[in-house]
Amino acid sequence: xxxxxxxxxxxxTVLLGINxxxxxxxxxxxxxxxxxxxxxxxxxTYSLIDVMLFGMTVWRLKIRxxxxxxxxxxxxxxxxxxxxxxxxxxxxxxxxxxxxxHPHSTWILDDGARPEMRRLAEEHGLGYVTRSEDWKNMPxxxxxxxxxxxLMVTEGEFLLILDADQIPEPDILxxxxxxxxxxxxxxxxxxxxxxNVPASDxxxxxxxxxxxxxxxxxxxxxxxxxxGSNAILRRxxxxxLGLVGYVKETEKSIRRALAASQSxxxxxxxxxxxxxxxxxQMLDEVEAATLEARRQLDDGESLSEITYRVRRKVDQAxxxxxQADVSALQADLEEIAAMELAHxxxxxxxxxxxxxxxxxxxxxxxxxxxxxxxxxVLDALSVERTGEAQPVMPLATISVTEDMATAMRIHGxxxxxxxxxxxxxxxxxxxxxATMLTQRLRWAQGTIxxxxxxxxxxQRGLKLGQRLMYFATMWTYLSGFAxxxxxxxxxVYLLLGILPVTSLSADFFIRFIPFMVVNQLLFAIAxxxxxxxxxxxxxxxxxxxWIKACTTAARNVWFGRPLGFAVTPKDRQTGGxxxxxxxxxxxxxxxxxxxxxxxxxxxxxxxxxxxxxxxxVAWVVFDLVVMSILVRAVLYKGFEADGFEExxxxxxxxxEGLIEERKTDGS
Amino acid sequence: MDLSxxxxxxxxxxxxAGRLNMVSAPKLREFVADVVASGSSRIVVxxxxxxxxxxxxLGALIGCLKAARQAGGDLRIAAVQPQVKMxxxxxxxxxxxxxxxxxxxxxxxx
Numbered sequence: 071x072x073x074x075x076x077x078x079x080x081x082x083t084v085l086l087g088i089n090x091x092x093x094x095x096x097x098x099x100x101x102x103x104x105x106x107x108x109x110x111x112x113x114x115t116y117s118l119i120d121v122m123l124f125g126m127t128v129w130r131l132k133i134r135x136x137x138x139x140x141x142x143x144x145x146x147x148x149x150x151x152x153x154x155x156x157x158x159x160x161x162x163x164x165x166x167x168x169x170x171x172h173p174h175s176t177w178i179l180d181d182g183a184r185p186e187m188r189r190l191a192e193e194h195g196l197g198y199v200t201r202s203e204d205w206k207n208m209p210x211x212x213x214x215x216x217x218x219x220x221l222m223v224t225e226g227e228f229l230l231i232l233d234a235d236q237i238p239e240p241d242i243l244x245x246x247x248x249x250x251x252x253x254x255x256x257x258x259x260x261x262x263x264x265x266n267v268p269a270s271d272x273x274x275x276x277x278x279x280x281x282x283x284x285x286x287x288x289x290x291x292x293x294x295x296x297x298g299s300n301a302i303l304r305r306x307x308x309x310x311l312g313l314v315g316y317v318k319e320t321e322k323s324i325r326r327a328l329a330a331s332q333s334x335x336x337x338x339x340x341x342x343x344x345x346x347x348x349x350x351q352m353l354d355e356v357e358a359a360t361l362e363a364r365r366q367l368d369d370g371e372s373l374s375e376i377t378y379r380v381r382r383k384v385d386q387a388x389x390x391x392x393q394a395d396v397s398a399l400q401a402d403l404e405e406i407a408a409m410e411l412a413h414x415x416x417x418x419x420x421x422x423x424x425x426x427x428x429x430x431x432x433x434x435x436x437x438x439x440x441x442x443x444x445x446x447v448l449d450a451l452s453v454e455r456t457g458e459a460q461p462v463m464p465l466a467t468i469s470v471t472e473d474m475a476t477a478m479r480i481h482g483x484x485x486x487x488x489x490x491x492x493x494x495x496x497x498x499x500x501x502x503x504a505t506m507l508t509q510r511l512r513w514a515q516g517t518i519x520x521x522x523x524x525x526x527x528x529q530r531g532l533k534l535g536q537r538l539m540y541f542a543t544m545w546t547y548l549s550g551f552a553x554x555x556x557x558x559x560x561x562v563y564l565l566l567g568i569l570p571v572t573s574l575s576a577d578f579f580i581r582f583i584p585f586m587v588v589n590q591l592l593f594a595i596a597x598x599x600x601x602x603x604x605x606x607x608x609x610x611x612x613x614x615x616w617i618k619a620c621t622t623a624a625r626n627v628w629f630g631r632p633l634g635f636a637v638t639p640k641d642r643q644t645g646g647x648x649x650x651x652x653x654x655x656x657x658x659x660x661x662x663x664x665x666x667x668x669x670x671x672x673x674x675x676x677x678x679x680x681x682x683x684x685x686x687v688a689w690v691v692f693d694l695v696v697m698s699i700l701v702r703a704v705l706y707k708g709f710e711a712d713g714f715e716e717x718x719x720x721x722x723x724x725x726e727g728l729i730e731e732r733k734t735d736g737s
Numbered sequence: 738m739d740l741s742x743x744x745x746x747x748x749x750x751x752x753x754a755g756r757l758n759m760v761s762a763p764k765l766r767e768f769v770a771d772v773v774a775s776g777s778s779r780i781v782v783x784x785x786x787x788x789x790x791x792x793x794x795l796g797a798l799i800g801c802l803k804a805a806r807q808a809g810g811d812l813r814i815a816a817v818q819p820q821v822k823m824x825x826x827x828x829x830x831x832x833x834x835x836x837x838x839x840x841x842x843x844x845x846x847x
Contacts, residue, residue, distance in 0.1 A: 348759050348793060391759075395792035396828070399799040403833065406806050420829035429827055430792045435820075437759035437791040 072598065073131060079592045080125035086585040087118045093581050098571045103562075107570040110559050113552035120549070121589055123542035128283050128596040130290025130535075134490065137248030137258075144247050146174035146302075147197075147226030151216055152234040153181040157190060159498075160234045164196050167232060172243035177224060181216045199223055201459075208459040213298070214472035217465050221308065229308075233299040235498040236262070242494040246302050249488045256307030256485035257477060259285065260300045260492065264499035266709040271601075272702045273506045274608040275499030278600040279593075285489040287596075293539035294489035296477035299497070307485050311476065312464035314483065320373055320453050320461075327450035328367065331360040334443040348391060349441065355387035356444055363451070377451045384448055388438050389431040396422045396430075468523045470633065471516025475524065478540055482531035501708035503651055503700075507615055510608075514547045514619030515626075515633055522627040549609055550616030557658050557693060560686040564669030567678045574681050607699045614654040647704045659697050662690045738787075740768045749777035750840045754786035757794030757821075765794070769801040769812070778810025781843040784836075785816035790824050798834065813843040 091114060100107045148167045152160045160178060167176045177197035180187045191198035199220045201210070211218070217231065228250060232238060246258045261281035267273075288294050296303070335357050338349070363380045367373075403419045429435065439445055455461040466475035481487065500506040526532060526540035562568050571578060593602055625631040649656065666687050673683045738761035739754040749772055753765060772780060782798065784790075790798075798814070805812040817825065817836040825831040837843040 346760060346763055352759070392792040395796040399792075399796045399830075402796075402799045402803045406803050409806055420832045422828045422830075426827045426829075427792075430795075430824070435791055435824070437793050439791065440756070440758035440760040440793075 082588045090581040090585045103568045110570045113555040127287035132290035140247030145226045146228045147224045148176045148230045155234040166237045205459040211467040214465040236495040238495045254486045256304045257487040258302045263493040265496040272706045274604045283596045289489035291535035293536040294487040296473045298473035300495045308464035312462035331447040359383040469516045469519040515623045518623035550613040553613035560689045561665040564665035748779040757790040759793040762793040762797035778808035780812045781840045790821045815840045
């Protein structure tokens with residue numbers, strides 16, 4: 071029944087939204103002020119698409135019944151990922167994980183390689199994994215690398231992944247493993263819920279809309295997201311992903327090397343030594359071998375054979391070259407001997423043995439080493455993936471949010487996913503604004519990275535619905551730019567009297583107000599009473615974070631610049647209120663307030679019309695109310711452990727004892 | 738590869754710094770030929786700063802030896818580094834080109 075009404079409201083929202091935006095584009099633009107009119111209508115169009123994508127998400131909202139019982143013989147590894155979190159925090163989670171009822175092995179994946187952590191793990195009979203030797207001097211890939219490393223030394227059929235602060239319920243596996251009786255299911259995600267957040271949630275830590283209608287809606291499209299923690303994955307799917315990725319990456323690097331070989335050879339020919347006969351000959355051989363390899367690659371021959379053949383051909387050419395050097399040298403010696411027998415001695419001219427020729431042809435002594443650029447290309451023509459710690463990287467490493475990228479690839483290969491809507495683990499949210507901002511920035515950066523590197527709209531293997539589900543989340547993170555325009559428009563009107571629409575007549579209101587009303591109704595119905603206001607506030611108020619995420623991620627993907635990435639600290643940051651963190655928002659708020667005063671003064675002076683002023687002042691008030699949350703966020707002193715009655719969480723917190731324990735530890 | 742030479746009392750010392758490989762070998766040949774042509778046929782190639790030699794480099798050394806002998810002199814080598822020494826031993830060329838500790842010692846006995 072709810073589903074029916076949700077769909078009715080979705081349809082109404084789409085119809086009324088298009089009705090409004092079409093009128094805005096076609097009939098309402100004030101072209102005299104195009105510099106604000108066009109950006110504003112573009113921002114409104116952005117928002118309409120955002121709402122339509124949300125509507126599409128909840129269109130298929132999936133409310134699952136309990137999973138069937140777990141497969142009897144399922145083997146499970148529980149991974150607790152840590153880098154620098156306090157040891158007692160990690161151990162609380164690890165010991166809770168050990169108490170999970172379904173048979174399993176618990177592993178602490180310690181990227182900090184702390185001896186004390188190892189000792190604690192051993193003392194409590196827990197598995198302990200750190201990076202293997204292979205990772206020395208290789209890209210580490212943060213959490214994805216940590217998990218990929220652990221996948222190589224463990225063997226459970228299923229993996230439960232937990233962040234260091236996510237205390238699991240003992241029945242977390244009993245309630246989720248059953249979904250895997252469907253052999254196509256690769257992922258079961260459960261909500262991320264935070265136990266250290268008061269009911270007012272000043273930092274917007276809980277994400278009830280996401281871990282609710284949005285994930286349930288994505289689940290309906292078989293596109294439930296993997297969110298990095300509190301999820302169970304099928305090893306088979308991850309390994310398949312790793313292998314496919316390995317082949318793809320290898321082919322890409324071979325193609326790149328072959329493409330580079332042409333220019334390397336051309337450059338070597340142009341260089342000062344081009345008149346060197348041996349060099350020229352060598353270059354001809356290498357060119358012939360790489361051209362042949364290109365043809366074979368296009369014909370779809372196997373990568374290992376192609377690279378092997380190139381190497382053999384080049385090796386043969388090198389050997390012929392060395393042999394020629396040796397023969398010439400031998401001839402010289404004969405001549406010297408003929409000139410003056412006595413000098414060479416009784417044993418005659420020394421003969422260079424075949425194995426010496428072989429040795430002189432080997433990679434490290436080869437004459438080809440003289441042409442470094444060409445040698446580098448040939449070295450890259452390999453199937454060993456020499457630039458990575460391990461050839462097979464199951465978890466995607468293209469983004470700092472490896473989870474989203476991984477899930478998208480899993481879906482792309484035809485696997486299915488499940489969102490299980492029941493809190494089965496209790497985590498810790500950041501307790502100060504600085505840490506919270508770092509975390510949000512990281513999520514946004516990671517999402518934009520995935521969008522720019524593997525745009526879901528063009529990923530083969532994904533169904534249209536799945537493409538749009540991934541795209542919807544990415545689209546949301548572009549909201550920072552729209553926010554700036556939404557702040558600018560009322561300021562422009564109130565200060566200068568310039569209206570981006572031709573008139574604020576009935577034409578405007580009869581189109582705008584119904585759209586706004588159904589829009590809010592949609593969130594209310596889809597949300598079924600969950601608090602979404604905090605989320606709406608932050609999606610607008612954190613506009614500087616979203617913009618920074620977009621620009622830094624774009625610079626990173628397109629120009630290889632670092633993101634300035636930081637691990638989210640799990641323990642509280644200390645120090646007084648840090649107003650500097652929200653400087654852009656303070657500036658905007660002050661501008662909004664000043665423009666309201668000016669706008670009202672202009673109205674009093676008869677310089678502007680009442681309706682325009684009223685609408686824009688109302689707009690400003692709304693913006694200021696939205697941003698007021700930041701004041702509370704800056705002043706927030708962290709979670710006070712004064713009982714659970716103010717907690718907004720489930721009635722009974724079964725992991726209560728552990729959470730209590732953690733609080734008395736003072737961590 | 739950087740090549741330089743200096744005429745001493747009884748010989749000319751050629752210093753070869755860098756990698757003696759396929760690319761630089763012809764340069765060494767030319768350089769020695771020029772030195773021989775200028776009248777010095779007793780030559781010491783100082784390999785102190787030659788960290789690497791491949792088959793082309795070795796071929797060039799022997800070619801230079803031939804040029805020096807044809808001119809009635811000799812070519813000797815000094816201060817051989819480990820990789821070069823390995824190449825010489827591997828190819829038995831150490832029986833043709835004895836390595837002296839320093840350039841001075843190379844023609845010390847005659």
